[in-house]
Structure formats: C-alpha cells, structure tokens
Amino acid sequence: MEYRVESDRDDGTVWKSEGGKSFLQLGDSLASMQNLPAGSVDCIWTDPPYLLSNDGITCVAGRMVKVNKGEWDRSRGIDLDHEFNRTWLGECFRILKPNGSIWVSGTLHVYLSVGMAMQQIGFRILNDIVWEKPAPPPNLGCRCFTHSTEILLWATKAKKGGKDRHKFNYELMKEENGDKQMKNVWRFSTPTDEEKRLGKHPTQKPVALIARCLRATTDPGDLVLDPFAGSGSTGVAALKLGRHFVGYEQNKTYALLAASRLSEIAGEDLPESISTTSALVSRKRQQSLFAKA
Ligand SMILES: C[S@@+](CC[C@H](N)C(=O)[O-])C[C@H]1O[C@@H](n2cnc3c(N)ncnc32)[C@H](O)[C@@H]1O
Numbered sequence: 001m002e003y004r005v006e007s008d009r010d011d012g013t014v015w016k017s018e019g020g021k022s023f024l025q026l027g028d029s030l031a032s033m034q035n036l037p038a039g040s041v042d043c044i045w046t047d048p049p050y051l052l053s054n055d056g057i058t059c060v061a062g063r064m065v066k067v068n069k070g071e072w073d074r075s076r077g078i079d080l081d082h083e084f085n086r087t088w089l090g091e092c093f094r095i096l097k098p099n100g101s102i103w104v105s106g107t108l109h110v111y112l113s114v115g116m117a118m119q120q121i122g123f124r125i126l127n128d129i130v131w132e133k134p135a136p137p138p139n140l141g142c143r144c145f146t147h148s149t150e151i152l153l154w155a156t157k158a159k160k161g162g163k164d165r166h167k168f169n170y171e172l173m174k175e176e177n178g179d180k181q182m183k184n185v186w187r188f189s190t191p192t193d194e195e196k197r198l199g200k201h202p203t204q205k206p207v208a209l210i211a212r213c214l215r216a217t218t219d220p221g222d223l224v225l226d227p228f229a230g231s232g233s234t235g236v237a238a239l240k241l242g243r244h245f246v247g248y249e250q251n252k253t254y255a256l257l258a259a260s261r262l263s264e265i266a267g268e269d270l271p272e273s274i275s276t277t278s279a280l281v282s283r284k285r286q287q288s289l290f291a292k293a
Contacts (some may be wrong), residue, residue: 015259017266021223021244024235024262026255029227029248033091036246041095042167042222043243044102045213045234047205048088051075052109059137069202072251078113085110085117088227093121095225096157098164101217104153105131105205111151123155126166130185131209152213166217173216186212191233198264199257201231210237218243232258239265 012026025032053073057064068074075081092102102123104114111128118125129152136148156166173182188209195207210233214224220242226234229247231254238245239262249255 014255015262017239017244017262022235022239022246022262022266024229024232024245024247024249024255024258026250026252027248028250030088030091032248033088033095033225033227036095036225038094039097040223041225041246042097042100043214043218044092044096044100044225044227045210045237046092046103046226046228047105047203047230047234048085048110048114048228049073050107050110050203051081052107057140059140064140070251073203075109081110082113082117085113086120089114089117089123090121092225092227093123093157098157099167100156101126101166101168102155103213103217104155105150106153107147107150111153115153118153118155123157124160125153125155127154127184128152129154129213132185132187134187134189154213154217167219169216169219176212176215195233198260199231199253201254201257204231205233207233207237207240210234211241214238214241214243229258230254232261235262236265 012032014024014026016023049072051073052075053068053070054075056067058067059065076084089102089104096102102118104111104118106114115125115128131150131152133148133150136146139146158164158166174180176182186209188206191204191206196204214237218224218241221244223244223246224234224238226245226247229235229249232247232249235245235247235258245262247258249258
C-alpha cells in the first residue's frame with residue numbers, strides 16, 4: 001500500500017492540510033502537546049491506551065486470540081497508570097478553551113482512573129455516555145457477563161454557573177433523535193470493513209460515534225485534538241464535518257495509516273458517509289452546517 005507522506009521533518013509531521021491548520025505528527029504526545037498554546041483547542045476527543053494487554057485471551061472473528069494490542073497498551077501498575085493519565089489530562093486542561101469539551105473513551109480498565117484524574121485536575125464531568133455494541137465478542141471465560149459497552153466521559157473546564165458555558169448543540173442532538181431529548185446510551189457498531197480499507201488498528205473506533213460527539217460540542221471551523229490518534233478516526237470525523245484537526249501518534253505504522261486516511265478525506269467537500277443518525281438529519285441540514293465551515 002502506498003501512503004502519501006507529507007514529509008518526515010524533525011517535527012514529525014506526517015500529514016498536513018492545505019493551509020496547515022490541520023496536521024498529524026509522529027511522536028510522543030506528552031512532549032508534543034507542550035507546543036500547543038494554552039486555551040487554543042475547542043475540543044479533545046481521545047481514546048487513550050486502555051492498558052489491558054495482560055496476556056489474557058479474547059475472541060476475534062470466532063477465533064481465540066491473545067488480548068495483547070502492543071507494548072503501548074501494557075499496564076505498569078495502578079499508581080503509574082494513574083500518574084500517566086493525570087499527566088496527559090493535565091496538558092489537555094491547559095490547552096483546552098474555557099468553553100471547550102473533552103471526550104475520553106474507555107473500558108473499566110481505564111475510565112475509573114481517567115474520571116478520577118479529570119476531577120483532581122479541575123475538569124467537570126458532564127456525562128458518562130454508554131456506547132453499546134450490538135455484536136460484542138463472546139466472553140470465553142464464562143465467569144462474568146459479556147463486555148458489550150465502553151464509556152465515554154464528557155467533561156469541560158467551565159464551572160457550573162460560571163461565566164464560561166460549555167458548548168453544547170442541544171437542539172441539533174434533539175433533532176437527530178427524532179425531536180426527543182437524546183439519552184446517554186448510544187448504540188453504534190464497531191468500525192466497518194470500509195473504515196479499515198486502508199489498514200487496521202487493533203482498537204479502531206467507529207467514525208460515526210466520534211462524529212456524533214463532535215457535532216454535539218463543536219461547530220464547523222473549530223479545532224479538534226486527539227493526542228492518541230491511532231489510525232486517525234478522530235481526524236477523519238473532524239475533517240468530514242469541516243472541523244480542523246491536530247493529532248499525535250507515536251507508532252509509525254499507525255501514524256502512516258492515519259496520514260493515508262486523512263489524505264483521502266481532505267479535499268472532500270461534503271460529509272457523505274458520516275451518517276450515524278444522519279438519516280434523521282436532513283441532507284439540507286448537513287449541507288447548511290457544512291456551508292458555515
Ligand atoms: C487506543 S489507541 C487509539 C485508536 C484510535 N482511536 C483509532 O480509532 O484508531 C491508542 C493509540 O495511542 C498511541 N499512543 C500511546 N501512547 C502514546 C503517546 N505517549 N504519544 C502518542 N501516541 C501514543 C498508541 O500507539 C495507539 O495507537
């Protein structure tokens with residue numbers, strides 16, 4: 001497969017949009033985030049290492065396989081893991097705008113630490129979104145229930161009743177939900193083969209899931225950051241919705257896969273396949289949202 005790599009310069013940029021407002025860099029996000037100014041990012045959507053690669057087993061496509069995703073996903077013990085979460089979330093706090101949102105996905109291996117770290121740092125958690133998977137892999141050990149959900153913690157820096165109010169496109173979410181208030185339980189399938197067409201990442205997230213979060217808490221032209229970009233799903237969702245995107249990924253194979261996906265999207269001028277609940281959002285509405293970009 002051929003990847004169009006923008007350059008391999010010292011700053012690690014592997015993809016950049018025309019005009020340079022969106023880019024993806026290869027490198028350690030804990031260091032790279034320090035280059036972003038305080039209060040410069042509208043929204044952070046990220047899927048950090050869940051730290052669940054403990055040599056256990058799981059089921060993939062009907063086959064028993066090791067759960068291990070890679071060394072980046074290995075736990076170093078709860079204290080060091082929590083310290084890691086506090087460190088990157090602390091940087092996120094610094095660079096997020098006062099009315100911005102942060103979304104962090106996780107399973108029980110990580111969201112308890114992430115939620116605690118968020119509160120220790122000063123974030124206000126607004127919702128825990130339950131992402132329900134319609135076809136989860138079976139539980140091979142048969143010693144507990146089938147894991148079929150992940151949690152998305154949505155938080156802001158804005159204080160309750162303070163002068164800054166977090167951005168929330170409430171009416172749009174209601175409209176997408178057949179004119180009823182949207183609940184915090186969302187059903188989305190895992191990424192389709194189409195989303196993995198350019199290559200695979202072991203923990204790839206569905207673009208549709210991320211896109212709903214971005215439609216809820218950003219507007220066209222806003223800047224979205226993902227410090228653990230993986231295959232670039234957050235960037236794909238952001239660009240398709242007319243948002244700008246900054247991403248960091250430390251693994252070269254994944255960074256190049258993300259670069260390839262982002263290159264493919266850039267230049268498209270309509271959010272064609274973003275559709276989640278888009279059947280409920282008129283095409284006209286999508287076009288008018290996009291026109292504001
Ligand atoms: C859970 S995966 C993200 C998957 C992504 N949401 C997707 O849809 O493809 C986490 C990613 O973070 C990367 N990573 C881990 N530690 C990192 C660090 N310190 N800096 C940058 N990337 C890191 C890993 O290589 C891995 O690809």
